[in-house]
Amino acid sequence: MEKSTKKPAHPLRFYCAIFGHNYEMTKKVTSHVKEYTCTCCKHQLTTNGNGKLTELTPKYQEINAILERIYSRRMLRLKSQSLTSSIC
Numbered sequence: 570m571e572k573s574t575k576k577p578a579h580p581l582r583f584y585c586a587i588f589g590h591n592y593e594m595t596k597k598v599t600s601h602v603k604e605y606t607c608t609c610c611k612h613q614l615t616t617n618g619n620g621k622l623t624e625l626t627p628k629y630q631e632i633n634a635i636l637e638r639i640y641s642r643r644m645l646r647l648k649s650q651s652l653t654s655s656i657c
């Protein structure tokens with residue numbers, strides 16, 4: 570009998586430890602802040618206020634969610650401004 574249902578959570582973490590993570594961008598929060606996820610072990614990073622990469626902690630997830638809301642609202646306003654410039 571094969572036991573294929575129970576796999577370790579991060580089978581490739583060992584690979585990452587040796588060769589380094591293989592991050593890909595998973596979310597664009599703003600034009601400066603992005604979130605990255607390692608395709609091997611699903612470790613997440615984000616850009617912090619200094620433009621450096623840091624671990625995506627719950628605190629940063631919260632910050633990014635707020636940033637995203639502000640950013641998308643601003644983008645929306647910019648878009649509607651250019652569309653309705655003749656009215657305003």
Ligand SMILES: [Zn+2]
Nearest residue numbers: 585590607610
């Ligand atoms: Zn990794």
